[in-house]
Amino acid sequence: MALSLASSLWLVFILVASVSSSIAWPATTAEKTTTTPTTTTKPPTTSIMTDWRWTSSPSTGQDLTGRMFSIMSGSVITFRGFPRYQDTRAFTVCLRIISELQPSTALFTMTMSNSPTLTVRTSPYGQDQMTVEVGQASKILNTVAEVPSFGKLSPWTSLCVTWDSATGMTQLWKDGKMSVRKGMWRGQSFYGPPVMTLSGFEGQVTDIHMWDKALPLASLRSYNQGWGYPAGNLLSWREASYTSQGYAVLEDAYSSQGELGEKDHTGKRQRRRHWKKHGKLGNVVQEGPESGQGCLGL
Template structure:
C-alpha cells in the first residue's frame, strides 16, 4: 500500500479528475472486486476505483457506484508497459467517466451537488505491482487534457496533487 498526500485545500471541491499509471498482475485474474485506488479528504473516503473481471467500478461518496468498461478507442496507447487510468466526476452535472489506455467509457450519471473539502490523500492498494505518475485536479478535465496525459504528453498543471511535488510512504 502506498499513500500519497496532496495540497491542503481551503475551498470546497465540486469535481475532480484522478489519473495514474500502474504495472500490475492481470486484474481479470481476480474473481472478486479488488480495490486499486482510494482518495480521501478530511479523513473521509470520497472516491474508490475497484477492478472486477473485465470492468471497473467507480464509487463517489454519497453517489453510489457505477460499472465501466472503457471500450471506445480514442487513440493508440503509448505508455507500454504501464496501464494508464483516469476517472472524472463533476458535481454540477453528476457525470462521471473513465479512460484506460486510450479507451474511454460512456459517461454515467451519479450524485449531484456534492462537495468536498480538505487535503486529498490517494492510497494505492489491493494489487501487486507499481504505481506512478499520480495526479489529481479539482475539476473534470476536458478530453484534450486527458488525451495528453494518457499519451504521456504535456497536460494541464494539477492543483490538488502532483506526482512531482509529493512525499509518500509505503
Template structure:
C-alpha cells in the first residue's frame, strides 16, 4: 500500500471512530489500569503541518520502574517521528527515528506520585532538552535541520512500532496521564516553569490542547475525575 493510501485509510478510520466534539479535560485524567498491548488513546491534533520545532508537556503517575511509552507521535514514513519514552531507572529517551535518539540521565521521577515532564526540540539548532519535576536536562543535539512531516498518528499508552499500531505489551504505559499539551514552537523557559509549578499558561497547546481535545479511547482505558480518586 502506498504512503498516500495509508494516510487516507488512517484518516478515514479515525474520522469514523473519533469523538465528534472536542472536550475540555481540565481536572480529568486518562487511566491505563493494566499492562497490555491493546489499551491506548488516539489523539487528534488541532493541525497537521510540517513541524520544525515542538514542545510537549504532560503529567504522569505510575508505580512502574520498567520501560514505558509516554507519548508516541508517528507519521506514515516514521513510526517514531517524535517518541517520549522512559527507560528503566529514570533514563529518558527522545526519538525521531530509529537512528535519531538521545538519552537523558539524572532526571529522577517519583513512583506513585504525579510527575511533570516537558520536552523541546528545535530543528534550526537541533537542540533537544527535557524538564522533569522542574529539573532541566543537559541540552543535546537531535536531527539538526530535520522536520516532522506527514499525517500524524498520536497515541498515548503505547509505543507505535508501525504507523498506528504494532504495540508491545512490555512498552505500554500503566498509570494515569493528564494535562497534555503540544506546541509547534519551543516554549520559553518562563512558560515551562509555570507548567512545572501547576500555574496556568498564557496559551494552551496549539497542536494538542488538554482543554480542547478530540480523542478516542480504545480497550481498557478510563477517563476519570482526578479529585475523586486522588
C-alpha cells in the first residue's frame, strides 16, 4: 500500500512538471532582454574612378610641359579636359608616344559626357595601320602618303587624328605620313568635357592636346615638328588634370632630337631640339636658332 501511494505521488509530480513546462509564463522585467540584430559590415564597394582623386580642377591644371608619363602594363591614366557647354562638331587630338605598339592594342579612348567619342587602336596587320572609331563608326586607316617637311621628333612618335562633322572626313597622321581621308559619323556632334583614358598602353606619353576643330596641314606640321603651337582648347598638356592607378611614373621627358629641318637664314639645316614656353599665350617652341622664326598660329 505504501509503495502504491509513493508511486501515485511520483506520477502526480511528473504530470504537474510536464504541464508547467508547456505553459508560456510571462517574463518578468528582469528576465526581459533586448536583442540587437547582428550586422556584417562590409568595406564599401567603389569604382576605380571614385577611388581616384583629380590632381586639380581643369581650370587650374598642372603644367606638364617637358614632362612625360611612363606607363606600365595594367596601369590606367585618365586626363580630363576643360568644361564644355556647347556641341563639339569637329576636333583634333594629338599626342606623342614611345611604345612597342603591340597589335590590337587600344592606345587611348576619348569620351564626352560618358559617350564614346574617339578610340584609336593598333591594327593586327601592321604598324602603319590603325583602327579609328568616332562615335559609333569605325574605319581602318593606313598611313600611306609621305608629307614633305614634316620631319620627326626622335625618339617620339607623333600621332594626330582629325574629324569634322560637316563632312565626316577623318584622317590619321603619324609622324611624316598621313592616311587617306575617310567619312565617319557625318552630321553628328558631341557634348561635354573630354576625358581621355590610356589603359592597356605601355610606354611613354607626352604632349597630349585636343582642339575643337580639324587642324589644317600647316598646323599639324607645326605640332609634328615641335616648332610651336598653342595649347589645345579642349584638353591641354599645359593645364592637365589627371588621375592614375597602378604603376605609372611622371618624370622629365626625353629631349627630342629632330631630323634635319629646313634651311635657316644662313643656309644651314637646323636640328630641332626640346620645347620651351613662349609668349603670353603659352605657345611651345623649339629652342635653337630656328626658334627665331616665331610661333606658328593655328
